[in-house]
Amino acid sequence: METKYSLELNKLSKIYGTGNTEVRAVDNVDMQVKPGEIVLIMGPSGSGKTTLLSMAGLLLKPTSGMVSVNGLQASMLKEQQLAALRLRTIGFVFQAYNLIASLSARENIELVMNLAGTKGIKAHQRSSELLSLLGIEHRADHLPADLSGGEKQRVAIARALANDPPLILADEPTGNLDSKTGFEVMELLCCGLGRDEGRSIVIVTHDHRLQEIADRVLWLEDGQLQENADLIHT
Numbered sequence: 001m002e003t004k005y006s007l008e009l010n011k012l013s014k015i016y017g018t019g020n021t022e023v024r025a026v027d028n029v030d031m032q033v034k035p036g037e038i039v040l041i042m043g044p045s046g047s048g049k050t051t052l053l054s055m056a057g058l059l060l061k062p063t064s065g066m067v068s069v070n071g072l073q074a075s076m077l078k079e080q081q082l083a084a085l086r087l088r089t090i091g092f093v094f095q096a097y098n099l100i101a102s103l104s105a106r107e108n109i110e111l112v113m114n115l116a117g118t119k120g121i122k123a124h125q126r127s128s129e130l131l132s133l134l135g136i137e138h139r140a141d142h143l144p145a146d147l148s149g150g151e152k153q154r155v156a157i158a159r160a161l162a163n164d165p166p167l168i169l170a171d172e173p174t175g176n177l178d179s180k181t182g183f184e185v186m187e188l189l190c191c192g193l194g195r196d197e198g199r200s201i202v203i204v205t206h207d208h209r210l211q212e213i214a215d216r217v218l219w220l221e222d223g224q225l226q227e228n229a230d231l232i233h234t
């Protein structure tokens with residue numbers, strides 16, 4: 001049976017600190033992402049975007065509310081089960097790429113496959129396919145330090161796709177790239193590689209150009225999510 005939503009958030013909240021230092025970073029957010037949908041979350045600095053994405057990615061525990069990924073409710077799961085769910089169902093792309101400096105481009109991609117149980121020739125074939133799809137096969141044996149920003153982000157995208165997850169979460173993926181390179185890389189992910197396979201992509205960004213490749217643009221302000229794109233003050 002096909003899952004109705006790749007990602008579902010119900011009355012999700014995150015409060016940091018207590019008393020005088022209390023910050024309601026995410027406030028009672030509901031959100032559903034259908035398979036194949038590309039959703040942009042925009043909003044001012046400090047509005048709660050990274051906190052929201054971290055909870056959606058099962059990296060941060062909510063204060064209250066529910067996260068479901070691919071139909072599985074996270075609060076029902078133990079830490080080990082959460083890690084397994086994350087590995088199989090979510091690919092992450094970060095502004096700072098978060099590649100392992102001592103591993104080559106190919107090794108960075110194969111590491112997450114190895115962790116998910118895909119090893120040897122199968123992992124090698126998949127990493128070759130991804131390196132080629134992302135146009136960086138000639139960089140396979142290079143360390144991250146020897147790659148340009150755009151190449152590093154392509155490796156990070158290949159790594160995010162390696163286990164063929166139904167959901168990709170990207171936090172400011174173009175933040176360290178010039179506007180042309182950033183757009184090209186995200187267009188490749190969203191229009192070239194992601195859309196065809198019915199993969200959902202949620203992108204937190206300040207980059208207005210990415211609105212061109214999104215199905216929906218949501219606005220987060222003071223931890224509250226608004227569906228109405230007209231409210232976006234650019």
Ligand SMILES: Nc1ncnc2c1ncn2[C@@H]1O[C@H](COP(=O)(O)OP(=O)(O)OP(=O)(O)O)[C@@H](O)[C@H]1O
Nearest residue numbers: 016017023025043044045046047048049050051052
């Ligand atoms: N670990 C933490 N402890 C306490 N407060 C935090 C913590 N992380 C974030 N905050 C606060 O929560 C609020 C939301 O932060 P968050 O990083 O989610 O916003 P953001 O929209 O991603 O910001 P930016 O666009 O600048 O990256 C901010 O007021 C921030 O100071």
